[in-house]
Amino acid sequence: MGKATLHKSACILCYINCGIEVEVEDGLMKRVRGDKANPKSLGYICQKAGQIGRAMPMIASCG
């Protein structure tokens, strides 16, 4: 089990593009949460985006 890293990005599931933080471990997306530092969404994400990590564990493409 590797060390988890956190990557900032934006949700692209709808036009609002909320700021998100993606937790990645061993190349897999483990969890998605709202980015409180994002000036537009202020940490908010809807339930759809919050389930991404659980529903679709995938190889992370973020740096």
Ligand code: SF4
């Ligand atoms: S978190 Fe929800 S509201 Fe925000 S961009 Fe993604 S789908 Fe849209």
